[in-house]
Structure formats: structure tokens, C-alpha cells
Amino acid sequence: MTLEARDVWFRYSRTTPWVVRGASLTVGPGEVVGLHGPSGAGKSTLGRLLAGHVAPGRGTVSADGRPPAPDRRRGVPNPVQLVLQHAHLALDPRWKIRAALAEAGAADTADLVPPSLLDRFPHEISGGEAQRVALARALLTRPRYLVADEISASLDPISQAEVWHLLLATARADGIGVLAVSHDRPLLDAVADRVLALDDTTAVTT
Ligand SMILES: Nc1ncnc2c1ncn2[C@@H]1O[C@H](COP(=O)(O)OP(=O)(O)OP(=O)(O)O)[C@@H](O)[C@H]1O
Structure with missing residues (x-):
């Protein structure tokens, strides 16, 4: 049972260079793995690959043995949730926080989001509060893994x-x-x- 990238390669188009070149890593249940590396090394792209938002050109990505994806027919969310830097962009400006959380199937959000935020719109909360909401929304889907x-x-x-x-x-x-x-x-330390480095030439190393 792991989240795993095995010899993964990715490029954004057939005419541009590979931006992820033979990356391999695993994340076990309950494990916190850091991924570090220079700007442009492909860290965010590898995160998107692990969450199934883009597909590898070569190699495989799996979460507990299956491709990371929601099962829409059964209404099962993606077991790998991705949370990004700019939380406000992940929140629909027309929806109050309560509605944004309800969409994630939230019954009880008390431990995750202060009740005082629930009846506000995203533009009425701070960056830190918005990140808390974005994180809560991902956690409320009960993921197996989080990027x-x-x-x-x-x-x-x-x-x-x-x-x-x-x-x-x-x-x-x-x-x-x-x-x-x-x-x-x-921060990662x-x-x-454990902390892995994605260098700007090849794969993940410890
Ligand atoms: N949507 C995209 N289309 C084309 N190229 C992209 C796209 N997103 C990223 N890239 C390119 O892919 C390479 C890797 O980008 P990525 O964002 O994965 O790196 P990173 O290590 O996360 O960088 P940073 O630390 O600066 O965020 C970069 O050269 C970037 O310009």
C-alpha cells in the first residue's frame, strides 16, 4: 500500500523537453515525505502526476495499486488530493465557505475550520484562513494520500x-x-x- 511513481517521464508537449525525467518515489500510509529541488526541476509537475491530474508519458503512477483518479460512477473521490499554494484560486468566489465544504461531503467541520468562517465568501477571509479551508476540503474527502x-x-x-x-x-x-x-x-526537515531531492537533470534521490 503506497503512493508510487516508478520511472516517470513527462513533457508538456511532444515538441518540448521532458520536464520530469525518470523520477521514482514512494509515500507510505501515514508517512510524510518532503520533496525539494531547484526552481523548474519539475516538483509541481511530479505532484500533479502523483495526483493523477496529468498522465505520465512513460512510467507509472499508482495509489495502492491503482491509477490515482476519482471513481465518478460510484461517487468515490480521488484517493490522492492535491493542495496548492494559492488557496483563494481553489475556492469558487460565488460560494460561501460552508457550501464549499459541503461539496466535499463535510458533515462536521468543527475541528478543521472555525465556525466563524463558514458564512463568509472567499474574499472575506485571509490567505491563511483560505489555506485552512482548502486543506479541510481536501481532508474531508478522506484521502489516502495528500500532495x-x-x-x-x-x-x-x-x-x-x-x-x-x-x-x-x-x-x-x-x-x-x-x-x-x-x-x-x-520547513521540510x-x-x-524523510526528504528527497529532485535535481534538475534526472530522478529523485535521497
Ligand atoms: N502548463 C505548463 N505548460 C508548459 N510547461 C510547463 C507547464 N507547467 C510547468 N511547465 C514547465 O515545466 C518545468 C517544470 O515546472 P514545475 O512547475 O514542475 O517545476 P518546479 O520544480 O515545481 O518549479 P518551482 O519550484 O519554480 O515551482 C518548467 O520548465 C516549467 O516552465
């Missing part, structure tokens, strides 16, 4: 700590495997069980 791509890069230190506390406490309690993508090596 957290620079989720705290735009936040002040207090909001950053709150978002990571929420994520790590839930991941530990529910056995969710986390791939934490960041430029911030000290603080939150991850």
Missing part, C-alpha cells in the same frame, strides 16, 4: 505553523501519506520523516 505543493509559501509564520499543525495532526490520526513539496528545506 501539499508549497501550501504555506504565501503565509506568515503563525498561519504557516497552524496549517502544518492541522495537516500533520490529521495525517497522523488518519494514516494519510503526505508528499510535501517545498523550496523551504528547514521539520515536518517530513
Whole structure:
């Protein structure tokens, strides 16, 4: 039972260079793996591949042995959820927070989102609060794995700590495997069980 990329290659079109070149990594249930590397090395692209938002040109991606994808026929969400840096962009500006969470099947959000936020629109909450909502929405789908791509890069230190506390406490309690993508090596050292480097030429190394 793992989230796994095996010798994955990806390019955005047939005429452009490969941006992920033979990357392999695993994330186990309840494990927090950091992914670090220079700008443009392909970290976000690898995160999108692991969440099934794009398909590899070569190699395979699997979550507990299956391609990461929602089962729409049965109404089962994607077991791999992706949370990104700019949370406001992930929230529909026309929907109040309560509705955004309800769409994710949220019955009880009390532990994840302060009730005072529920009747506000996304433009009426801060960046840190929006990231908390985006994270809550992903967690409420009860994922097996979560790819957290620079989720705290735009936040002040207090909001950053709150978002990571929420994520790590839930991941530990529910056995969710986390791939934490960041430029911030000290952050990864603080939150991850192990940190991998995606260098700008080839694959993931420890
Ligand atoms: N939608 C896209 N279409 C074409 N090329 C893209 C697209 N998204 C990313 N790229 C290119 O793919 C390469 C890898 O980008 P990616 O965002 O995965 O790197 P990264 O390691 O996450 O970078 P950063 O740390 O700066 O966010 C870059 O050269 C980028 O310009």
C-alpha cells in the first residue's frame, strides 16, 4: 500500500523537453515525505502526476495499486488530493465557505475550520484562513494520500505553523501519506520523516 511513481517521464508537449525525467518515489500510509529541488526541476509537475491530474508519458503512477483518479460512477473521490499554494484560486468566489465544504461531503467541520468562517465568501477571509479551508476540503474527502505543493509559501509564520499543525495532526490520526513539496528545506526537515531531492537533470534521490 503506497503512493508510487516508478520511472516517470513527462513533457508538456511532444515538441518540448521532458520536464520530469525518470523520477521514482514512494509515500507510505501515514508517512510524510518532503520533496525539494531547484526552481523548474519539475516538483509541481511530479505532484500533479502523483495526483493523477496529468498522465505520465512513460512510467507509472499508482495509489495502492491503482491509477490515482476519482471513481465518478460510484461517487468515490480521488484517493490522492492535491493542495496548492494559492488557496483563494481553489475556492469558487460565488460560494460561501460552508457550501464549499459541503461539496466535499463535510458533515462536521468543527475541528478543521472555525465556525466563524463558514458564512463568509472567499474574499472575506485571509490567505491563511483560505489555506485552512482548502486543506479541510481536501481532508474531508478522506484521502489516502495528500500532495501539499508549497501550501504555506504565501503565509506568515503563525498561519504557516497552524496549517502544518492541522495537516500533520490529521495525517497522523488518519494514516494519510503526505508528499510535501517545498523550496523551504528547514520547513521540510521539520515536518517530513524523510526528504528527497529532485535535481534538475534526472530522478529523485535521497
Ligand atoms: N502548463 C505548463 N505548460 C508548459 N510547461 C510547463 C507547464 N507547467 C510547468 N511547465 C514547465 O515545466 C518545468 C517544470 O515546472 P514545475 O512547475 O514542475 O517545476 P518546479 O520544480 O515545481 O518549479 P518551482 O519550484 O519554480 O515551482 C518548467 O520548465 C516549467 O516552465
